[in-house]
Amino acid sequence: MILKHYAEVKPGTYSGTPAGVEMREMITAKDGAPNFSLRVFDVQPGLSTPFHSHEWEHEVFILSGNGTIRTEGKETPFTAGDSVFIAPNETHCFVAESSAPLRFICVIPSKNQCRL
Numbered sequence: 001m002i003l004k005h006y007a008e009v010k011p012g013t014y015s016g017t018p019a020g021v022e023m024r025e026m027i028t029a030k031d032g033a034p035n036f037s038l039r040v041f042d043v044q045p046g047l048s049t050p051f052h053s054h055e056w057e058h059e060v061f062i063l064s065g066n067g068t069i070r071t072e073g074k075e076t077p078f079t080a081g082d083s084v085f086i087a088p089n090e091t092h093c094f095v096a097e098s099s100a101p102l103r104f105i106c107v108i109p110s111k112n113q114c115r116l
Helices: none
Strands: 021-027 036-043 058-064 066-071 074-079 083-086 092-096 102-109
Touching: 036 092, 092 102
Parallel strands: none
Antiparallel strands: 021 036, 036 102, 058 083, 058 102, 066 074, 066 092
């Protein structure tokens, strides 16, 4: 078993992320998780994750804040407590629109984790 606290995991970024968008890799293949990577993102107000797509799905749970999920041709509002499924190859980004930071959990297949 592995137990980590959010505050103990050093935040990082990945290619294309602006300052003010951070990712904490909470549980990954480096920890022995063979199937999934669990990450926590923090997005400062007015910022967004990069508009991108990839071949794998991911599931997201909004912990705090609110904003919009932008996909090709559509913008969908979300708030804390919402869950989101992003299909493989779906172009997307998460936009923080409240006065407080957006924080969300994102789960992806371990073999496809973002590189810090």
